[in-house]
Amino acid sequence: MRTILFLRHAQAVLPDSSGKDFDRRLNAAGETDAENQAKRLINAGILPDFILCSPAARTRQTADIFKTALANAHPAHPVTLQEAPSLYRANAAGYIQEIRSQIPDASRCALIVGHNPSIEDCALLFARSSHQFEQRIGYGFPTAGLAEIKTQADFSAFSPENAQLTALYLPHED
Template identity: 30%
Template structure:
């Protein structure tokens, strides 16, 4: 059994005058949401034995705040391919994960994370999939399980969405975010 968790970066600051989208930092609300989600993951007792993240500034800052809430380091592998990646590229990254790892966390961007979730989880898979299809807000976490021992065997429609947690589900003051 493999567990894939996708975490979208927290809310970034569009008002910050940066030259490149890659360099856009989190805003105050985003920092708070990332730390809140980290605390919630700690309370749920979730753990990851492999973490791959986009090197964009807003993802790096999401990791820092998430770790603060989680109370431990994630030590991600920074992979440029995750920056604004298409779902097929994200799936390539999943397929490359060491089969010895059972719990993989990808931290990145939309629309790729949402599209990957919808690709991997069959239509009609219930309330959680419907929520993911409606909107995948910033700092949202989606967890899927796969009945396989090899990441290379993860294919379209082979997953089961077991969690879809938005920041507002944990702290109502963090939603709706309007992004």
Template identity: 35%
Template sequence: MKTLTLLRHAKSSWDDSVARDFDRPLNAKGQRAAATMGRHMKSLGLAFDHVVASPARRVTETIDHVVAGYGETLAPDWDRRIYLASAATLLDIVRDLPDTHDRVLVVGHNPGLEDLVLLLVPDRTGDALRDGIEEKYPTASLAELTLETDRWADFAADAATLSRFVRPRDLDAALGPDQ
């Protein structure tokens, strides 16, 4: 079985006057959300044998804060293709993963991550997890997909099962939308 975990970067700061979107840092709420998600990942016993991530600053900072909560190092392979990637590009990246890895974490951006989940997971009536993602995939949210296969190349439309979707506000109401 292959397990694909998708983590959207935490909330970034629009107050920082950076020249490029790529260089936008996290804001304080995003830092707290990422650390909270890291603690939650640890409490669930999530483990990864491979991590691949966008090199954008808000992703690198998300990973740093997740690690602070998770308590273990995540040493990602930085892949520029993930920066603002479409679902199709992300699926290509997933399908090219070495089959020696069984539990992979991808850290990136929306709308690509959300669209990838909606592509891979069949739309079934009453699927509250998928419906939640279709409604919104907030910053610092985590989705876990599984597929009964030994090959990453087998990931295809409507082939995966969504086993988990966790938003920061599910863990701490203060990390939800600003009122």
């Protein structure tokens, strides 16, 4: 069994007229949410060995928080972090293509750190008409929200036909 985790970046500073969206960093609440979500995964025994993220500042910072938390909690557990520039603007189909082409089949658990609406759209693709998940996602996919997808397939063959949403980890929910 393989696991894909779709994580929307944590809360970032608001854009201002002088800055670029790409360069927005996490605010203090976003840093805290990312740290709490990383601890939540670790406490649940979910340990990504591969992190694929958009190179935008807020996604990279979120990914770094997760990688650091994993390294601190499980120093012997290797984690590869790789940027995928296309994730900054890709739709859900683009995210799936990046998973197929970038994540090694030897990986068991991969964390994808990206942006909305693509992360929300990916979660909905794998909900498989689960009204419980669709309803929760339908209220909006929050920053630092995480969707857990399980599959028996290799990552190179990952698709909505062979994988299913199994859990949502939304910040500020137990």
